[in-house]
Amino acid sequence: MKTDSAYELVVQPTCGWLRIDWQGLVHYRDLLFLLVRRDFLAQYKQTILGPLWFIVQPLLTTLVFTVVFGKVARISTDGLPPMLFYLCGTLAWGYFAGCLGGTSITFLSNAGLFGKVYFPRLIVPLSVVISRLFAFGIQLATFVAFLFYFKFFTAAGAAIHVRWAVLLLPALLLHSALLGLGVGLWITALTTKYRDFSYLSQFLTQLWMYATPVIYPFSTIPERWRGVVALNPMTSIVETYRCAFLGVGTVSADYVALSVLITLVLLVTALAAFSRAERTFVDTI
């Protein structure tokens, strides 16, 4: 879509592998925020608890983890209160998984809309990533409340050290958003051709969580496997979260750099795959 001095649009088969309608994105920025608003308003209409579900879901998950992995399986939590350990992991993982899950259905759930009107398709996944921030905010507040309680009112409080690294939270969020976006865009681009990926993605996300140190600390992984686990970009994100908020975790510059690199590669290739899929997906879906 080339634009000349005035307003000229050329509709023709695109060549090139990474064509993003930046101008369109800027023009449609209001739509981005209206979509975020819609997601937020529509999600919990006709529910009693409303946005409280943002808290209930991770709390229940944490509770299950505490019972199953903490009490029954007795997996190490690096000396931290299991509840807090899992809550931190779920917080970090939840935002990423939300971004991934939300963006991976972009084409399937908006097929009707996309088939009738043009706007830069990237607006939709971007709105997902932003609207998930609300849930994250509420969950973060819950987590901080628990952190406060454990730190000052329990004996285990001595083991918890909140570090200055918490100030890196925006960077961590950006990192997980970009990673979730990257994987989600890949999946949604693939689902335009093969629906199988929509089933696969849920299963894969679940599997990925267990491959990430969410319910176990990185430190329990045998030395020779650490390099492999560090190839998973989520590993260093979750560990950094834990290190920042709880003071226990394995963070190394190498692993972080590797994670950022993999994320960027995934994101750029995903953008290419997405922009390739968006051109004609209406014909195949």
Added chain:
Amino acid sequence: MSDVIITVDRLSKRYRLGQIGATTLREFAERLWQRLRGRDPQAHMSRIGEKGLGAALAETRNSGRSGSSERNDSLDEIWALRDVSFEVKRGEVLGIIGRNGAGKSTLLKMLSRITEPTSGRAIIRGRVASLLEVGTGFHPELTGRENIYLNGAILGMRKAEIDRKFDEIVAFSEVERFIDTPVKRYSSGMYVRLAFAVAAHLEPEILILDEVLAVGDAAFQKKCLGKMGDVAKEGRTVLLVSHNMATIQGLCGRCLVLERGRVAFSGEPAVAVEVYMQNTIECMTAFADGRNHPNRQPGMAAIIEEVAVLDAAGKLCADFFQEHHPRLRVRYNSRNVVPTLAGCGIALEKAGGVRVGGFNSYMAFPPPHRLPAAGCVEFTLDMPHLTPGRYWVTVSLGSHQNHLVDKITRCVAFDVHPSDIYGTGYILTPADGVVALACSVKVEEL
């Protein structure tokens, strides 16, 4: 050349039939596997015969790509649009007509950037808003107010622009009282009115419309048509796809006829409508061979040979405007079947099963009733005006009034298209019953 706002140059779009609908990974794997081993049964045998994969592949290579599979590939493709070229001038209202599948929607979709062309290109010199559906992106849980903003933004309006036009939009939609109610509680009429109101307040230089005028009740349709007329008068360019010939003739300055993905005609709307009508003779419905007809009633003798729907000029025709008089021609031969034939009848049925009425030669002539042993009977429908829609015709022949010799139900059909029969601009729709009543009206003030 500056007044040309849209240039379409050899625009083409190919669909692969296999790609329509989702493919599964399994199908892909199967296709890959087939390609790998070729479709040669010999190669298949060698796989079973425990030869190495290499040998099987070599054999496939030697046998070459089979010609038949390549031919299949090209059969799986259809060109929804092929080398379509035209220009639109600034301020022009261009109508696009054609039968289902002629490529109208594909053309609009490409011009509105929903899907990319396979080849060719279009240059568009202005802001485009396309309206291929009313209410795109409406969310049922959100209120009318929230949906105005959302829908407006989806159609390309900025928030400030919607703020400015908000009151106007609400007033046009006539749903002021329910503006803070979720639209899922709206009646379908209210929903459509709100949706159209948003769309009507877009201010693009080029407006692309697909059949959206065919919504709402008659009064609202009229309002929409009025608004469209205003848009055109303001000097904006409009591309309009419609099946409603009255709309096309009333609004458009020029009209394209698409036929199987190509431009069949471009020019005066009145001529275009004529071209369209001629091209769309549906031989399947306008003509029936009676000798082996599947709809013949059981026990009947096959004496009806042909049934045809004709226009005033005597040509096969399946499309009529309301003021036209379709002619039904029945050719039969009863020699060696029955000694005498007394009458021939037709019955009209509207699609949906409502019987409109019937007519027969007993009504047309006083007794004694006699028809030649072989011949033609032609009925011309003088009265009344039918409402738009599709009509099926049942034909029968009898040896006397209570004894049928042959009867074929729904053997031919024709379509009636809306036109301004009252001369007041009030257009009837298929929902307005079967017969267009005509009354003289007197209004008294009390």
